[in-house]
Amino acid sequence: MVSIDFDATSAPELMPMLRSVLRQAFAKDVKVIMLGHIAIGLPLGHTALEEVAAEHDAEYGVDYVNLGYRPGYIAVMIAMGREIEDIFRTDYQGTPIRDMEITRDVHSYADIDLLFGFEHGAVIDYWVRYAQARFHQKMTFGTTAVMAPDAYPYLQAGQIEGLGTRGMPAQQWGHLLVIGFIVLGNLGYYFTKGKRKRSGETA
Amino acid sequence: MKRTVPLIITFLTGTFLVMSFFVPHAPFGELEQRLLVWYAIVAGFTMLLGVDSLIRAHARKVARVREGWGFSLALLAGLVATVIVGVIGRVQFGSPFHIQSPFMFIYTYTIVPLQATMFALLAFFIASASYRAFRARNWVATLLLVSAVIVMLGRIPIGAAISQFFPVAQEWIMDVPQLAAKRGIQIGAALGAVSMSLRIILGIERSYLS
Amino acid sequence: MGSLGMIIGTWLAGFLTLAILSFLYKDNPFYKLAEHLYVGVSAGYWLIYVAFFDVEPMLVTPFMEETGVEKWILIVPAALGIIMLSRWFPKTAWLSRWPIAFTVGVGAGLGITANLQGYVVPQVQATLLPMTGFNLVSLNNLILVVGVVTTILYFYFSKAHKGVLGVTAKIGIVFIMVSFGASFGYTLMARISLLIGRLYFILTDLLRVID
Numbered sequence: 194m195v196s197i198d199f200d201a202t203s204a205p206e207l208m209p210m211l212r213s214v215l216r217q218a219f220a221k222d223v224k225v226i227m228l229g230h231i232a233i234g235l236p237l238g239h240t241a242l243e244e245v246a247a248e249h250d251a252e253y254g255v256d257y258v259n260l261g262y263r264p265g266y267i268a269v270m271i272a273m274g275r276e277i278e279d280i281f282r283t284d285y286q287g288t289p290i291r292d293m294e295i296t297r298d299v300h301s302y303a304d305i306d307l308l309f310g311f312e313h314g315a316v317i318d319y320w321v322r323y324a325q326a327r328f329h330q331k332m333t334f335g336t337t338a339v340m341a342p343d344a345y346p347y348l349q350a351g352q353i354e355g356l357g358t359r360g361m362p363a364q365q366w367g368h369l370l371v372i373g374f375i376v377l378g379n380l381g382y383y384f385t386k387g388k389r390k391r392s393g394e395t396a
Numbered sequence: 397m398k399r400t401v402p403l404i405i406t407f408l409t410g411t412f413l414v415m416s417f418f419v420p421h422a423p424f425g426e427l428e429q430r431l432l433v434w435y436a437i438v439a440g441f442t443m444l445l446g447v448d449s450l451i452r453a454h455a456r457k458v459a460r461v462r463e464g465w466g467f468s469l470a471l472l473a474g475l476v477a478t479v480i481v482g483v484i485g486r487v488q489f490g491s492p493f494h495i496q497s498p499f500m501f502i503y504t505y506t507i508v509p510l511q512a513t514m515f516a517l518l519a520f521f522i523a524s525a526s527y528r529a530f531r532a533r534n535w536v537a538t539l540l541l542v543s544a545v546i547v548m549l550g551r552i553p554i555g556a557a558i559s560q561f562f563p564v565a566q567e568w569i570m571d572v573p574q575l576a577a578k579r580g581i582q583i584g585a586a587l588g589a590v591s592m593s594l595r596i597i598l599g600i601e602r603s604y605l606s
Numbered sequence: 607m608g609s610l611g612m613i614i615g616t617w618l619a620g621f622l623t624l625a626i627l628s629f630l631y632k633d634n635p636f637y638k639l640a641e642h643l644y645v646g647v648s649a650g651y652w653l654i655y656v657a658f659f660d661v662e663p664m665l666v667t668p669f670m671e672e673t674g675v676e677k678w679i680l681i682v683p684a685a686l687g688i689i690m691l692s693r694w695f696p697k698t699a700w701l702s703r704w705p706i707a708f709t710v711g712v713g714a715g716l717g718i719t720a721n722l723q724g725y726v727v728p729q730v731q732a733t734l735l736p737m738t739g740f741n742l743v744s745l746n747n748l749i750l751v752v753g754v755v756t757t758i759l760y761f762y763f764s765k766a767h768k769g770v771l772g773v774t775a776k777i778g779i780v781f782i783m784v785s786f787g788a789s790f791g792y793t794l795m796a797r798i799s800l801l802i803g804r805l806y807f808i809l810t811d812l813l814r815v816i817d
Contacts, residue, residue: 201512205802232652235493236493236503240500262655263440263659264436264443265435267712267717268433268716269432271716276429279433280433280436281663283663286490286491287490288490318725322724325724326720326725327723337796338793341792343789345574345578346579346732350728350732351732352724398703399703403707406714409707409715413711413715413716414719417716432712433683435712437660437665437684438683440659440660440661441656441660441686441690441691443652443656444653444656444690445693445694450645451649464638467638467642471643473646474644474646474647474650475650475653476650477650479650482653482657483654491658492654509619510644512803513626513627517627536779536783537783540784543786543788544790547791547792551795568746569788570788571746572749573749573780573781574781574784574785575750575753576757576785577753577778579754580760581782583725583730584761586726590717590721590726593713593721594714596710597718604706605703605707
């Protein structure tokens, strides 16, 4: 599950990360369910999703889906721990989630192997405090450099699995970031591999 | 009616949600889920607060041809155009942010550059502010400055090229002292949030009713 | 979107980018225009979002599809939402306190348990680290414990920072400053990166100077 919790103000930092994580996911046949808590940034995530999905001939509703946005992120996060359909009855286009192969049997965090959040603000705190603590969802985050120092305590306490930042000041180093994220993506993949096999490839 | 009813509503929802956290099974769990869904629905409406005064203020400016009415007209035109293309996107493609929807055009070519550039302006301001404000006036400020420089140098290739000290020191600062302080501050803030929530539920803190 | 649309779009985006950046020279009509457009378009965006990501999927669709209690109970959140808008009119504004009280109550109720279970408990646990003799790990663990405790004590303002509390507060400020320095360093790098992002857009997509 990928959460878009940033907007255009952080796009130069987070979009390359998002793309490389999505590429990793599609290359490894990991299913992608996208949603987002920053409404004004969600279309950025959607654009990246469609773009990367096209590169890998991924099929909508089978390999990936975009649930869209719902207001009130605290409530959304907790309610998803019980039944995702209560909040996201349909995807962003109004297709019922029970009519799509990818989400047919997805009910709660128990059916999600890894949440990968892209964060530029306080939403990361809500994810950890409201969803991770209560439902023990595995989480990894890509954050802006501004947010990264604040997120270190979560990593050290083992509340989150991984943390990635760009933090490099120029475009020419972009490729280094991609390498970094490929490593990180692989680590995330490695940690969830066993679980994914059991629950049928959903992330 | 004006004060008592809201205080009762807050007290009941607040205490119920604390209770249902500890007793998640029926009927608490189901009722909690329902309240959460309602919360999401109602939260959406709070986003509409403010839009009305925005429209009113600028419509008045345009109607009375006050100074800067042209800008107000642009504001209103932008608003109306966005709503129209949003509806077109919904009708034609099933969702405003379908990749081919005209709403996405407005989003990609106006909202994104405007938002990003506004924020990029901060780069200049933060650079000039740091030039002026962050001087090693006393030992405390020096500490801040040294820490900032080490962290920056430790994270770019040039830093490592100068000395291996920078990446190592950067990592240590991030993992030990800065983590400790962030944690201390956050624990304090979290406890503060808990006590504030209690005060709200018990009706001691009422500023949200004003 | 056709390629003509993309060209027009890129020029539009380029114009808006430059209009905003022109503020660096001084406040001018181009900046004002871009700023007003930004506010207007954003407001339109929110209206669309509330309509198609809240009202339609969470109220209208379920109301059409559900039957019995599940159908009619939707009147409650719909009413709360509409009452919220009573704020638009001064005479009825007090009514909006009801739905606000509801959202505040939910937020407070959830916040108590989440902050304790999700932050205070795990973070305190993670601070209680073992000291396994005289080595680097133990030293770092000790520094971490001292840092967390002195930082919390620094923000304890109920007593004057004198005596023991004065000493711990002094130590606390060291950690806090190092931490602010680290955040500042990270922030500065990010802002520069963002600025480069916009310049990159102007040079590649708009002017095609760099490829």
